[in-house]
Amino acid sequence: MKIEISRQKVHNEFAQKVEEISGQNLFACYQCGNCTAGCPVSFAMDLGPHQVIRFSLLGLEKEVLESNTFWICASCLQCTSRCPKGLDIARIMEAIRLVILRKKERLDRLEIRELPGEFLDRVPQIALISGFRKFSS
Amino acid sequence: MEYLYFPGCTLYTKAKNLDEAGRECAKVLGFELRELSNWTCCGATFPLAKDNIMALAPPARILARAKEEGGTLTTLCSVCFNVIKRANRLIREDSEKREKINTFIEMDYQGDVRVLHYLEILKRDVGFETLKAAVKRDLGGLKVAPFYGCMLLRPSEEMEFDDKEAPTIFEDFLKAITCEPVDFPYKIECCGAFQSVGAPEVATECAYSILSSAVRNGAEAVTTTCPLCQFNIDSMQKEVHEKHNDFPGIPILYFTQLLGLALGLPVEKLDFGRNDVDPRPLLKGKELI
Numbered sequence: 001m002k003i004e005i006s007r008q009k010v011h012n013e014f015a016q017k018v019e020e021i022s023g024q025n026l027f028a029c030y031q032c033g034n035c036t037a038g039c040p041v042s043f044a045m046d047l048g049p050h051q052v053i054r055f056s057l058l059g060l061e062k063e064v065l066e067s068n069t070f071w072i073c074a075s076c077l078q079c080t081s082r083c084p085k086g087l088d089i090a091r092i093m094e095a096i097r098l099v100i101l102r103k104k105e106r107l108d109r110l111e112i113r114e115l116p117g118e119f120l121d122r123v124p125q126i127a128l129i130s131g132f133r134k135f136s137s
Numbered sequence: 138m139e140y141l142y143f144p145g146c147t148l149y150t151k152a153k154n155l156d157e158a159g160r161e162c163a164k165v166l167g168f169e170l171r172e173l174s175n176w177t178c179c180g181a182t183f184p185l186a187k188d189n190i191m192a193l194a195p196p197a198r199i200l201a202r203a204k205e206e207g208g209t210l211t212t213l214c215s216v217c218f219n220v221i222k223r224a225n226r227l228i229r230e231d232s233e234k235r236e237k238i239n240t241f242i243e244m245d246y247q248g249d250v251r252v253l254h255y256l257e258i259l260k261r262d263v264g265f266e267t268l269k270a271a272v273k274r275d276l277g278g279l280k281v282a283p284f285y286g287c288m289l290l291r292p293s294e295e296m297e298f299d300d301k302e303a304p305t306i307f308e309d310f311l312k313a314i315t316c317e318p319v320d321f322p323y324k325i326e327c328c329g330a331f332q333s334v335g336a337p338e339v340a341t342e343c344a345y346s347i348l349s350s351a352v353r354n355g356a357e358a359v360t361t362t363c364p365l366c367q368f369n370i371d372s373m374q375k376e377v378h379e380k381h382n383d384f385p386g387i388p389i390l391y392f393t394q395l396l397g398l399a400l401g402l403p404v405e406k407l408d409f410g411r412n413d414v415d416p417r418p419l420l421k422g423k424e425l426i
Contacts, residue, residue: 023187040327040346044339072339075185076327077291081301088292094185110335122372123334124151126216126365129181131334133192 009059014099018056021095028085029053035079035089045069049079049089052096070096071109075134094134101137110135138262140253141208142170143199145217145364146178152214152364154408158393159213159255165400166263166271170211173203179220182331190237196224197238201246209251211258213393215288215363222252223295254289254298256362256392260306265313273401275315277423281395282319282356283307284347286366287327301325310392311360314399319356323347328369340369341376348377348387357419358388360395367391372413388416398425 015026029050036048046067047055055064070093079089100107110131115123148156163170177195184192199221203210212218228235229248239245253261259268285304293301304325308318326347329340348370351359361367371389378384389412397407404426409417420426 021186021188040343041329041332041339043342044336072332072336074327074330074332074339074343075182076287076330078287078325078327081291081293088185091185091187098186115334119337122368124364124368125146125178126152126181126214127331127334127368129146129178130216130331130365133180133182134331135335 003058003060005058010057012059012061014059014061014064015056017099018092018095021098022088022091024087024089024092024095026053026057026092028087030085032084034082034084038078038082040076040078041072041074044072049073049093053089053092056096064096065100069093071135097134106137108136138168138258139208140168140170140211140258141173141203141206143173143176143179143203143210143212143217143221145212145214146181147364148214152367152391154411155213155362155364155367155391155393158391158397158402158407161402161406162393162396162400165402166259166268168258168263171206171208173199173206173210175202179217181216181220183220183223190234190241193224193227193234193238194242196221197228197246198242198244200225200228200248200250200252201242201244203250204246209253211253211255213255213362215254215286216365218252218254219288219296223292225250225252226295254362256289256306256310257298259310259396265309268310269313269315272313272315272399274399274425276395276399276425278315278317279423279425280319280355280357281311281316281390282321282351282354282359283311283324284328284351284359284361284366284370285325286361286363287325287330288363290325307360307392311395314396316395316399319351319354321350321354321356323350328363328366330365330369333365333369333373337373337376341373341380344370344373345377345381345384348374349381349384352385352387356387358390358416360390360392362392374414386414388412388414388419390416
């Protein structure tokens, strides 16, 4: 993949938006990969959390938004807890979810009617409430 | 000793076995849980976006009511504990957000209610030595793996609960009630949380990793404080079995059920029938029920 780097690209609009919502400075990341190594759900991610941060700074907005990384994130804060630069990576993942969920198209990731009836009978409130808070607008 | 008790969304229904045993044990141990009046759901997630102040209104209201009713607030559910404790700190330390929240909820709350998890009451206020002395039914070194999950521990500088990588409160609790705590590397991992609704196949793998590690390390049962963990590692063992034929299955008990068992509560108060993987064959085999 050929990537052209420029100042505008590095601090692009997408990266700025993620920084604004998350309150995190993406430039603090030095790509050690600790977040991805300790992530309990990284096995299911297209990109590791550290790659998402790098891609965002390279202006690869489309690649980031098309990855499943931030949808798979369970906000367990293991990455946040272990980041040697003190970045709250779970907040960065939340910000990227919100970049999508706050669009006027309201592209919800989860629809209640898509959940099987048998599952709805046994799933506890706590799972539904937290799930819909994370996956719908 | 009296505490204001916040049950949360799940404890009156799906997690009745967490709630009822917790209330009964408090009576035996000599502290009172007075249920907070007019409580609402805490929101079940702490908002991670800087500008999401709206999601702080529910925990702020809960805390402001606790202040009015004058007491230390306690929860059994780890998620409620996490959301309420983090919101409390934010209200205390961020004056701008505090003002916005108070204007919205039409209350005046400064972030000064003490928030404790039930396990902390057992450790700090009752004391594990006193708890040990109150044991009526020796659990005979039942091998139990304590599953902390995420919400009690992280972020550690806000939760101030225990060491974020090597916590011990759950093990100390288990020792006090005559269980043998089983150490296993997945004890502070995530159960998959809300991914059981968003990406169930991911949560299933989390449950498989956690539980097979507990089994490998010799656990006969796993214990948790959280209704979301309980669902993901108990009810979802059904999905784990569908994918991993080799998985033996293991009972998952709420910590209050084990506590109630040790304190000699009648078995019908412990509601074991509500646990998806029936723990009764194990407990009968050990002659504990």
